[in-house]
Amino acid sequence: MRGHAGAAIAYGSILLQDVEVPESVMNLTSKRGSLARKNAESIVRDQAGMAREWFQIAAKAGCDLGQKWLERLEEEENHLLTED
Secondary structure (H helix, E strand, O other): OOOOHHHHHHHHHHHHOOOOOOHHHHHHHOOOOOOOOOOHHHHHHHHHHHHHHHHHHHHHOOOHHHHHHHHHHHHHHHHHHHHO
C-alpha cells in the first residue's frame, strides 16, 4: 500500500458519502464475501468500517490526512452514540 495513501483517503471518503459502490468492487476490497445477503443498515456499517481501514492504511503510510479522517470518524461515532 506504499505510495497509495491518497487513493486510500479518496476511497474511504467515497465510502462515507453514501455513494453506491458496486458490489464487485466492494468484494475485491472486502474479506467479508458477498453483500447480497446483508441488509442496508449492515452495509452502511460495513462501509464505515472499510473506510476506517483505508484511513488507517493512509495514516500508517505517514499521511496526516488519514489520521485526521480517523479522528473525524471517531468524533462522529461518539456523537451518534451519545445521541441514542
